[in-house]
Amino acid sequence: MARVTQESLERIWRVVASIPAGQVESYGGVARRAGLPRRARLVGHALKAAPADMHLPWHRVVNAAGRISFPAGSPAHALQRRRLEAEGVRFRGDRIIRETRRGPGDLDELLWAPPGARPVRRPR
16 A cells, blocks of 8 residues: 555545435545545545544445445444444445435435535446
8 A cells, every 4th residue: 555644544534524424435436535546445444544533424435336345244244234224325135225216226326425516427
């Protein structure tokens, strides 16, 4: 991993702290919004390194496939899923979905974007 600075960690923490309840962002999306493109792994490191008293909504960060990255069946996986479901995030199997009037949506519809920003769309 390239050199990690306190400034990089703080930028990631600010982005994660701003994700609203009931919405999620991918590790790569957090990195891009923090001005650190292609540093998705650094986001995972930053979440692990965050002081507990920061109370970051770490559970709102998922992998690019719309899945929880902790091993299925682990206590951390169960905790993250419970927290997301308590905020209204729905799952089909192990993948996050969003029910809309048009029917089931996909992760792109649930991804958070700051006010005034264009949503990040992934090629299909």
